[in-house]
Amino acid sequence: MRFSRPMPVFDATPSTGEAADFGDLPEWNLDDLYTSEDAPELTRDMAWLETACADFAAAYEGKLADLDATGMLACVHAYEAIDLIAGRIMSFAGLRYYQITTDSDRAKFMSDTQEKVTVFTTPLVFYSLELNRLEDEALANMFAENADLKRYKPIFDRQRAMKPHQLSDELEKFLHDQSTVGAAAWNRLFDETIAGLQFTIDGEDMNLEAVLNLLTDQDRAKREVANFELARVFEENIKIFARVHNTLAKEKEIDDRWRKMPSPQTARHLSNHVEPEVVEALRNAVVAAYPKLSHRYYALKAKWLGLETMQTWDRNAPLPKKDEKTVDWQEAKDTVMEAYAGFDPRMADIAAPFFSEGWIDAAVKPGKAPGAFAHPTVTNVHPYVMLNYLGKPRDVMTLAHELGHGVHQVLAAEQGELLSSTPLTLAETASVFGEMLTFQAMLAKATTKEERKVLLAGKVEDMINTVVRQIAFYDFECKLHAARAQGELTPEDINALWMSVQAESLGPIFEFTPGYATFWAYVPHFVHSPFYVYAYAFGDGLVNALYAVYAEGGEDFQEKYFDMLKAGGSKHHSELLAPFGLDASDPKFWDKGLSMISGMIDELEAMED
Template sequence: MKHPLSLTWELDSIFAGGSSSSEFNHFLNGLEKDLGNLRQEVKNAAVPSDAESTRSLDGIIELLQSCSGRLILAAEFAVCLGAQNQQDKGAVRLSGKIAGLSAQLQGIRSEFDNVLRQAGNEVWEQWMARPEIAPLSFVLSESRDLAREKMSPELEGLALELAVDGYHGWSEHYETIVSSIEIPFEDKMLSVGQAFNKLDDPDPKVREVMFRKWEEAWGGAADFCADTLNHLAGFRLKLYKGRGWEEVLKDPLSINRMSKETLNVMWNVINKSKPALVSYLERKAKLLGMESLHWVDVDAPVGKSTGKIPYDQAAADIVTQFRKFSPKMAEFAEHAFDSHWIEAEDRPGKRPGGFCVSFPERKESRIFMTYSGTPSSVSTLAHELGHAYHSYLLDDQPVFNQNYAMNVAETASTFAEVIVADAQVKAAENAEEKLALLEAKIQNSVAFFMNIHARFLFETRFYEKRKEGLVNAEELSALMEEAQKEAFCGVLSGYHPHFWASKLHFYATEVPFYNFPYTVGYMFSTGLYRLALQEGSTFADKYDDLLRDTGVMTLEDLVAKHLGADLTQADFWQGAADLILADIAEFLKMTENFAS
């Protein structure tokens, strides 16, 4: 890698000029024109009556994929602009225009799906067997089946158009709320992203002060956030009712291409594993000199900090650990660093959190985060590189087949984290370093088994309550704290009532229930890592093959094909949990004398 590494990304290779880019404006105008042509072609399309007549739809499918790929490029570019500078009004304007184009495309796709659902079964089977179409058969069949469960194309199209200023508009309103929040700390005003990084500071006094200010800030915005959350949920519930969907989880499970049976089996395994995590949290409290942990102490490092990890060192360590698993993955990570794909600078005005976006049209990705030099920041960096590697493996696939679900997306990212974390533990030079690294690994288990579970419980109960009417801020905080107490088995001394307001994921419109897929991905990746330990260097190719199939299979079929396992049974999930339980057992053994 080239040193020193840049802490800021480069976007001009995508479109030069930022939100004022004439190149980007020309691109959007071309996309808008093609969408108009595509709409007319779909309106004129006839339902195929025989195998030969299906060929008349080939051009529509090709143009659909082209428009879809370009819309992804446009949308993700606008996301990057808004994330790097929340005061960029031009980015907000572009996002609004792109949302309108997205609604157009979804409406067109809905009309085309109506053509698909009217095709007879015999004609359909012949069509899907054609060599030109066969690679897309899974996605097209999925669209056809789902279209049969939705409203008429006219109503679906109207809902999509109304969603621009309604559903998606409320999500954008939340971004406006977040961008206006500033939190005072040590004579400075911090953005939400900067303040969030202080919540896992090694100094307990810093954490305590920042958490109090954090709660106060979100409490001040709670009524605005409650309005936003209620209207987002209300839109979804009305849409589901129009489609005749009674189960709130039907949509997120369908999007994640998995069954409720699989989800329930996974949660059951996790719940049986929680007593070990409770023992870990109780031991951690003793090591930190506390009677019990508060919410803000859960991610606190055990022992004294050894100082900040320089960004260049973090990058080098990640590449080194990737190479031990897969030279191909390591070479890709080096390319990402050298090509300035990563925005990591700690500065005011950035949005909080981290993400990875892919640009299929350009075969590139971009990673966004605020690097703080903590082990958590290193994990985030590895996590987002895992996402980028996943997209890279699908670069040569048709656009339709690159649309993989969130749960397998989080599998690739979390697997990258596990590679780095486990290698670091094994390479530790002394017991103190090993304990710190092992503890960081277990913190991830707490996040996915307890924190994410709390989000899932909260959102499930909130939607049931929202069916009866609006839920005010006080009720939302009560629901949140109740879910946290249950998910953490009551082991903490204090919780985060306004978490529902501060967490962006509750306000995302791309994926409903933006929570359980994280835990599925974590458990899936841990199960994969268990197999990697057993099979050795040959597993890297198997892993790549599995990721390449993530856009064309259900989760259950994916695992059955590549791993020969049944996700509706507990065995695979328990195997993953056993690795985590082994880490906890080792931690407890290493700290026996310290805690006495």
């Protein structure tokens, strides 16, 4: 169900500056969900949800096997209506919380709301269990008989993929009830700990977002100070972060063992509707490409910075001659909207209300969740985008990224509540494509060699962060979960696992000071969505291949692209890519995407001649 899905928090690279410098930054208007936590509409919907769940169970529990096609369609529609209201309620509670995670009233409201929704929906646990007990032939006959029901076949197929991993009805109900004091509680502890971290630099108190910003500062001394202050505070809190990771990994291991999952990654692959061998091909292609991508680029960057050896605080350093002027909000908006309109005016039309209707929350504020995300809410409302906008070119790319998600979510909403949700592997398509459109538009306007170099280097770094860094994150998670299965991990154990993938992925040009070993602690994906991270690399590789088709003048590309986004979760990735002549199961597919990054590094190297 949608309300149980965590909101994604993307690994957007922060920037530095003061919110007042960037113009009138928009804030969310959540009234399209509910006007307040005591709004009569919210009270009404909560009461409706409790009754509807009980009525659904009374009408259908133990009876799914007796339904004909018409009856099954009515059942699905009833379930979808419940999903819609539950998703609306939890979207409102969650978005309010992420605006100020340190507000105890908002945190209590979200927690209380989650507990109520969990209790109300517990009677629905039977639904997926009984669906999985239906005979294949019986379902096939229903789909043949009723075209409207057949439209939901992808939902049935995904649910039945979990059939071998299904527990007893009683155990499934217990796990559903217990969820609010399990992973959800540890997620909340992590969020509140991260939001409450305080750092001190030159006598000034800062939050995590502000200190991470300094890692992109032109002044190397400031970057170094920020690095060690991050390490100091992470070390002070490392036992909490280690406890969170130990507990969540162990809980997952228990759940996986009971469900007979063959690996810790299996559940993620199933939810992403992607075959393990496809992910393995992606992972292997990226790791094999480390020397020609990250190793080669960072060696080149070291020359630009005049360094024989890079430190971790140099990884996201700006180029020495880079113009440090900030980008105000209006300029950022115009840049992205022009790029979107240049691809297809319909894309800009869909994006426009995000700016004018309070669908974006852009400013950095005390207690606000770090990073950025686009949350689809429910299909009869609209998505909301969260940013922490601080005026650097990377923030423009973050806007392009999250707005791409928003456009995708608007288009996919046509599928309805159950079919709109896109697997994570394909959820990154529109966002990364939006970034690529914006980058190419900016590159086309470059008038000097130096300007082109800065843009190319920035894009290469973003793609390395999206592909190389995220696959390194994925390898870290694989090692973490494998090690935790053997016993409790000390903070030092986790540090060692982190460093084993960092050295491999970043390359020999880097030295690693001891404090960097704790930097796993602040990455939210490891906590909220285990093994999520490969979706970024999947999306980047897919988009690079897609963009190559577009650049080659693929016939009716825009129409095919919009059709792909409109499909939401109604089709498998193989069906969505087929019109473009692409196949993600072919290892050469990933090489094509990686070659685009390598080609940009080739151009940067040629500029040195």
